[in-house]
Amino acid sequence: MFEVLSEKLSNVFRVLSSRGKLTEKDIDEALRQVRLALLEADVNFKVVKDFTTRVKERSIGKEVMESLTPAQQIIKIVNEELIATLGDGQSSLAAVSQPPSVIMMVGLQGSGKTTTAAKLALHLKHTGQRPLLVAADNRRPAAIEQLVTLGRQLEVPVYQEDPKTASKDIAAHSLSEAKKQASSHVIVDTAGRLHIDEEMMKELEQVKGVLKPHEVLLVVDAMTGQDAVRVAEDFNARVKLTGLILTKMDGDARGGAALSIRWVSGVPIKFIGIGEKVDAFEAFHPDRLASRILGMGDVLTFIEKAEKTLDEKKAQELQKKIKTASFNLEDFLEQLKAIKTMGPIAQLADMLPGMSKIASRLPDGVQEEQLKKVESIILSMTPQERQNPNIIGGSRRRRIANGSGTRTSDVNQLLSQFQQMQKFMKMGSRGKLPRNIMGMFKQGI
Numbered sequence: 001m002f003e004v005l006s007e008k009l010s011n012v013f014r015v016l017s018s019r020g021k022l023t024e025k026d027i028d029e030a031l032r033q034v035r036l037a038l039l040e041a042d043v044n045f046k047v048v049k050d051f052t053t054r055v056k057e058r059s060i061g062k063e064v065m066e067s068l069t070p071a072q073q074i075i076k077i078v079n080e081e082l083i084a085t086l087g088d089g090q091s092s093l094a095a096v097s098q099p100p101s102v103i104m105m106v107g108l109q110g111s112g113k114t115t116t117a118a119k120l121a122l123h124l125k126h127t128g129q130r131p132l133l134v135a136a137d138n139r140r141p142a143a144i145e146q147l148v149t150l151g152r153q154l155e156v157p158v159y160q161e162d163p164k165t166a167s168k169d170i171a172a173h174s175l176s177e178a179k180k181q182a183s184s185h186v187i188v189d190t191a192g193r194l195h196i197d198e199e200m201m202k203e204l205e206q207v208k209g210v211l212k213p214h215e216v217l218l219v220v221d222a223m224t225g226q227d228a229v230r231v232a233e234d235f236n237a238r239v240k241l242t243g244l245i246l247t248k249m250d251g252d253a254r255g256g257a258a259l260s261i262r263w264v265s266g267v268p269i270k271f272i273g274i275g276e277k278v279d280a281f282e283a284f285h286p287d288r289l290a291s292r293i294l295g296m297g298d299v300l301t302f303i304e305k306a307e308k309t310l311d312e313k314k315a316q317e318l319q320k321k322i323k324t325a326s327f328n329l330e331d332f333l334e335q336l337k338a339i340k341t342m343g344p345i346a347q348l349a350d351m352l353p354g355m356s357k358i359a360s361r362l363p364d365g366v367q368e369e370q371l372k373k374v375e376s377i378i379l380s381m382t383p384q385e386r387q388n389p390n391i392i393g394g395s396r397r398r399r400i401a402n403g404s405g406t407r408t409s410d411v412n413q414l415l416s417q418f419q420q421m422q423k424f425m426k427m428g429s430r431g432k433l434p435r436n437i438m439g440m441f442k443q444g445i
């Protein structure tokens with residue numbers, strides 16, 4: 001699931017990242033592509049419209065257009081809004097003061113209720129809980145058998161009765177059984193229908209009335225696309241859901257259901273099923289799914305790192321200096337330190353689209369070595385020399401080389417590189433400007 005969407009979005013961001021400074025037109029075009037990709041993934045059109053409006057509003061703001069890395073800022077916004085669409089924070093099961101916690105599973109026929117009830121029981125068992133499974137689906141004797149078999153396999157107790165018993169009675173009796181067994185959770189499997197009908201809803205309302213569940217979880221098949229979204233709305237209207245479990249997320253559907261269901265129904269996704277096996281089950285993390293869809297976990301980590309290290313204010317001060325060409329070796333040193341605290345350059349470069357080319361031009365470790373050398377040379381200068389490198393004549397160069405354990409030729413090289421850089425900056429301040437040292441690397445300095 002999500003492969004096609006993920007690839008399309010990556011392409012949009014790749015183009016955006018290659019641009020440098022962005023105009024409103026660039027952003028509009030990128031968002032148009034994002035909108036198309038989402039619609040093709042079968043995301044509900046209202047969700048798409050809302051999503052792109054939110055991203056657009058935030059993207060054309062000053063902080064993006066004038067930021068150090070506008071494309072990355074937009075990716076960050078898309079990521080955040082995607083998380084908001086999928087549901088903020090992680091939804092866990094409701095905590096109860098007095099066990100057992102009662103969980104009612106509802107859903108259409110074949111959505112995966114019985115399998116998921118067993119998966120949830122195993123999940124709880126793994127966290128040291130004592131769940132009790134309840135076979136309240138008495139429409140088919142085979143349904144009871146299915147749950148009993150699963151329970152045996154997982155070594156989780158299953159409460160069952162003669163299928164002639166009304167499901168609301170089975171539900172009531174199961175609560176006393178749970179008390180007896182000191183169960184931590186009661187997970188009640190109910191009967192599904194092919195379509196939502198009055199009979200099923202009435203039965204579910206009755207069972208719910210008896211159980212007074214802490215959780216009413218709707219199990220929906222993610223492969224059914226927008227139908228799943230409608231089903232969630234209908235169930236929520238009748239039995240008031242507390243959470244959703246999306247099953248068959250391992251399928252090759254386009255993923256539209258998963259991306260729309262929370263926003264449209266207002267009900268949080270709590271778990272996902274990712275296979276037929278009993279352990280193919282996970283708590284739902286909106287942030288993880290979002291970064292998987294964006295295929296950009298690395299870039300996001302990079303942005304966070306960069307934000308921490310290069311604080312905006314300092315960067316702006318620096319830019320002013322660059323503009324007035326008063327950027328000196330002290331500022332240069334500051335930038336080097338910022339880069340160093342961010343980790344190995346090669347690794348950082350790999351994270352940034354467009355920078356990997358430069359990184360591949362340099363053998364491993366070379367950049368770090370050079371950085372260290374450059375840093376020790378600058379550190380051997382007096383503050384006066386750093387602020388005004390023009391005063392560094394022959395004897396000062398020899399002193400600096402001795403002090404930093406380098407050769408005079410190294411000092412010469414650094415000074416001439418710095419001079420070139422200053423020239424470049426003066427040029428740049430009239431036209432296109434590398435915004436920071438990372439930008440200079442990008443442009444091949």
Ligand SMILES: Nc1nc2c(ncn2[C@@H]2O[C@H](COP(=O)(O)OP(=O)(O)OP(=O)(O)O)[C@@H](O)[C@H]2O)c(=O)[nH]1
Pocket residue numbers: 107108109110111112113114115116137143191192193247248249250251272273274275276280
């Ligand atoms: N691939 C995959 N298959 C799943 C998943 N969850 C359930 N299934 C399969 O879906 C089918 C239906 O699952 P059940 O648990 O019997 O569905 P149900 O909702 O209890 O069905 P009824 O009791 O008939 O209403 C089974 O073949 C399951 O193995 C999942 O996450 N991934």
Ligand SMILES: [Mg+2]
Pocket residue numbers: 113114115137143189
């Ligand atoms: Mg079933």
